[in-house]
Each structure stands twice: as C-alpha cells, then as structure tokens.
Amino acid sequence: MTAIGIHDLELATGHHVLELTDLAESQGVVPGKYILGLGQSQFSVLSEDEDIVTMGAAAALPLLERNGIEGIRTLLFATESGVDQSKAAGVAALRLLGLPSGVRTVEMKQACYGGTAALQAAIGIVARAPEEKVLVIASDNARYLLDSPGEPTQGAGAVAMLVSADPALLEIEPINGISTTDVDDFWRPNDSTTAVVDGHLSVGAYLDALSDAWKDLEGRGGPAIGDIDRILYHQPYTKMAKKAQQRLREVTGEEISTALNPGDEVDGRDTGLETGSRYNRRLGNSYTASLYAGLASLLDHDDELAGKRIGLFSYGSGCVSEFFTGIVQEGYREVRAASHVEDVLDARVPVTVAEYRDLHNAPHGTSTDQVTPAVTTGPFRFAGVADQARRYEVR
Numbered sequence: 001m002t003a004i005g006i007h008d009l010e011l012a013t014g015h016h017v018l019e020l021t022d023l024a025e026s027q028g029v030v031p032g033k034y035i036l037g038l039g040q041s042q043f044s045v046l047s048e049d050e051d052i053v054t055m056g057a058a059a060a061l062p063l064l065e066r067n068g069i070e071g072i073r074t075l076l077f078a079t080e081s082g083v084d085q086s087k088a089a090g091v092a093a094l095r096l097l098g099l100p101s102g103v104r105t106v107e108m109k110q111a112c113y114g115g116t117a118a119l120q121a122a123i124g125i126v127a128r129a130p131e132e133k134v135l136v137i138a139s140d141n142a143r144y145l146l147d148s149p150g151e152p153t154q155g156a157g158a159v160a161m162l163v164s165a166d167p168a169l170l171e172i173e174p175i176n177g178i179s180t181t182d183v184d185d186f187w188r189p190n191d192s193t194t195a196v197v198d199g200h201l202s203v204g205a206y207l208d209a210l211s212d213a214w215k216d217l218e219g220r221g222g223p224a225i226g227d228i229d230r231i232l233y234h235q236p237y238t239k240m241a242k243k244a245q246q247r248l249r250e251v252t253g254e255e256i257s258t259a260l261n262p263g264d265e266v267d268g269r270d271t272g273l274e275t276g277s278r279y280n281r282r283l284g285n286s287y288t289a290s291l292y293a294g295l296a297s298l299l300d301h302d303d304e305l306a307g308k309r310i311g312l313f314s315y316g317s318g319c320v321s322e323f324f325t326g327i328v329q330e331g332y333r334e335v336r337a338a339s340h341v342e343d344v345l346d347a348r349v350p351v352t353v354a355e356y357r358d359l360h361n362a363p364h365g366t367s368t369d370q371v372t373p374a375v376t377t378g379p380f381r382f383a384g385v386a387d388q389a390r391r392y393e394v395r
C-alpha cells in the first residue's frame with residue numbers, strides 16, 4: 001500500500017500577542033492560575049486587518065514556495081470561526097495564493113476536529129489518485145466573551161499541511177479510533193461572534209471521548225500503547241493535554257509521564273507532553289490548528305523521532321474525536337529546518353490589556369461596509385467589507 005501523509009507543514013499566527021500575566025493582573029487573578037493552572041503563557045490576538053483567511057494563506061505560502069504547486073488538485077480549509085455562511089474561506093485563500101482554478105476548494109467544519117476531518121479526507125483523495133496532492137489549511141480565531149472563564153484560553157493560529165503519497169514528514173497509518181456523541185459542551189450560534197461554552201462539561205466530554213476513541217482504536221486492532229512512542233493531544237490549553245495523558249494512563253494502565261512543565265517530576269515514560277506543548281503555550285487555542293501546532297512543536301524539539309510512532313488525539317466539541325497514529329519519516333529534521341515557528345511567535349507585537357479589549361470589541365463577521373486600518377505587515381491583509389463582501393489584498 002502507498003504511504004500517504006503529511007509531506008510538509010507550516011504555521012502562521014496573528015499580528016499581536018497578549019501576556020497572560022498582564023490579563024491576570026488586570027482581573028485581580030493570581031497569574032499562576034493561567035500560567036500553571038491552565039498551562040498558558042500568552043495568546044495571539046488578531047489585528048483588525050487579518051482573519052482566518054489571511055492567517056491560513058500566510059501559513060500555506062511558504063509550503064507552496066518550498067514544494068511548488070504541481071499536483072495540488074484540492075484545497076480543504078478547516079475552521080470553526082468561518083467568516084461566511086456560504087462561501088468557503090479557502091476560495092479567497094486560493095486567489096491570494098495564486099492557485100489555479102483547477103483546484104476543488106471546500107470548507108470543513110466540526111469544531112476543532114475539522115482539521116483532522118480535512119486531513120483524513122485528503123488521505124482518501126490521495127489514495128484514489130496518488131499523483132495528486134491536497135493542501136489542507138486549518139485556521140481559527142478562538143474568541144470567548146470578555147471576562148468569562150474561557151477568556152484566558154483564547155488564541156489564534158493556522159497550520160497548513162501538504163498531504164501526498166510518500167510524505168517526507170509523517171506517514172498516517174490506516175487504523176483509527178473514533179467517538180461521536182451529541183453533547184452541548186461548546187458551540188457558536190449563527191448570531192454570535194464568540195463561542196458559548198460550558199467549560200467544565202467540555203473538559204469531561206473531551207476526556208470521555210478520549211477513553212471511547214482509544215477503546216475503538218483498540219477494538220479495531222490499532223497499535224498497543226507500548227508501541228506508541230509519542231502522544232499529542234488537541235490543546236485548548238496545554239493543561240488539558242496533561243489531563244488527557246492522565247486519563248490515557250488510567251485507561252491503558254501504561255505509566256506514561258504526565259510532566260507538562262520543564263522541571264515537573266517525570267512520573268513515567270516520556271511521550272513528549274512537554275515538547276509537544278511549547279508552541280501552543282504561546283499561541284493559545286487555535287481550535288482546528290491546535291493538534292497540528294503540537295505536531296510542529298514536537299517535530300521541532302525532538303531529534304530522536306525518525307521511525308517513531310506518534311499517537312494523535314483530535315477533539316472537536318459537540319463532539320467528534322479521533323485517535324490515530326503516524327510514523328515519522330527519516331528526513332524529517334531537514335524538512336523542518338526550513339520552518340521558523342519560534343521566529344513567527346517572537347515577531348508578534350505585544351498589546352496591552354486595554355488594546356486587546358478594544359480589538360476584541362472591534363467589528364467581527366459583520367457585512368457592514370468598512371475599511372480596516374492597515375496594521376499588519378504579512379503577505380496578505382483583510383482590507384474591509386465592500387458591497388457586503390469581504391475584500392482581501394496581496395501585498
């Protein structure tokens with residue numbers, strides 16, 4: 001069988017960054033609650049002239065520069081912060097990226113699971129036509145109400161992945177474990193620009209879905225826990241990955257380490273909980289992109305991955321989840337050397353809490369005509385709304 005998986009991967013994020021210490025202090029909250037209790041140090045904040053389209057296209061651009069566009073016949077754009085109820089965000093991204101018209105383009109949605117749905121659909125397309133490649137873009141702006149418990153778990157980010165036969169980074173294995181349950185833990189109604197969430201219910205739903213998806217994987221003959229070298233989880237905040245690791249430890253009986261922060265006591269086999277959380281800790285929640293930001297972090301901070309099996313748990317509230325596995329390819333370090341995620345994170349421009357609150361309250365998702373101020377310096381910008389349609393520019 002042809003090996004299919006992720007050939008290359010790139011990350012982009014918003015123009016601004018907020019320090020969670022500043023947010024905590026402004027609210028009279030002990031910063032430790034956010035830094036250690038949630039495992040988050042910062043989150044990205046979008047400027048008014050960027051959105052999921054500009055972030056997604058910015059993530060995809062270096063991939064196309066490195067790999068060319070030959071063979072790309074499909075663009076799957078996963079998001080749960082969509083900017084239109086009808087038109088796929090990927091269509092605007094296609095134009096910004098200069099991709100030809102012979103690329104079928106679709107938006108995929110099921111909360112944070114959408115990125116994995118797109119990845120699995122891409123694998124199916126390549127299995128049928130191995131000469132084709134699929135560009136998967138997962139891009140989200142995670143927004144909760146100001147002063148709500150979800151506020152410190154906001155963030156923004158996009159990951160673009162090129163899916164192909166004979167991939168250079170990660171071959172995705174065919175057996176997966178799936179769990180779908182109808183639960184109202186988190187959603188975003190059509191008339192709201194922020195998510196509605198029952199936070200503690202969502203944590204329980206996530207953990208139950210993990211147990212269920214793992215059992216499904218086991219029942220379908222997936223790899224034993226002892227044969228999985230590293231494990232990555234969807235990270236709405238990095239402490240959630242620690243909770244997931246604790247749950248998997250209970251379900252499997254395998255002593256996998258739950259050490260999340262540098263310096264934490266290592267209480268079992270190291271499966272990369274800390275190395276896989278370094279980018280997410282600084283990005284905040286990036287919804288569909290979060291698991292794949294974790295993958296970038298692991299690949300960039302672990303030199304011993306060649307030939308190793310990674311387990312990946314994807315969770316999308318509502319809820320759909322999947323536990324699947326992949327094998328890291330021999331030349332992964334050379335591929336990742338071209339990417340500079342740390343620089344992308346360092347380049348963000350800090351905002352004060354007052355500035356962040358103004359940006360949060362600025363118009364989102366409106367069809368009222370407007371011109372956005374030019375703030376960002378990236379390759380693409382959201383110029384505003386004219387005749388009720390969103391307008392994007394290439395710099």
Ligand code: CAA
Nearest residue numbers: 030032033036037038149150153199200202203206236317
């Ligand atoms: N020092 C260290 N730790 C501290 C502390 C301090 N000074 N003060 C509190 N803590 C710890 C608490 O003990 C707690 O730890 P545990 O979870 O291990 O018990 C942690 O900080 C958080 O404290 P609370 O539970 O009191 O926090 P909260 O109720 O204010 O909010 C939350 C937490 C419910 C997760 C909230 O941030 C939220 O609603 N977030 C959005 C929803 C979410 O992310 N859910 C995750 C699962 S759903 C999903 O994954 C999909 C998705 O992307 C949204």
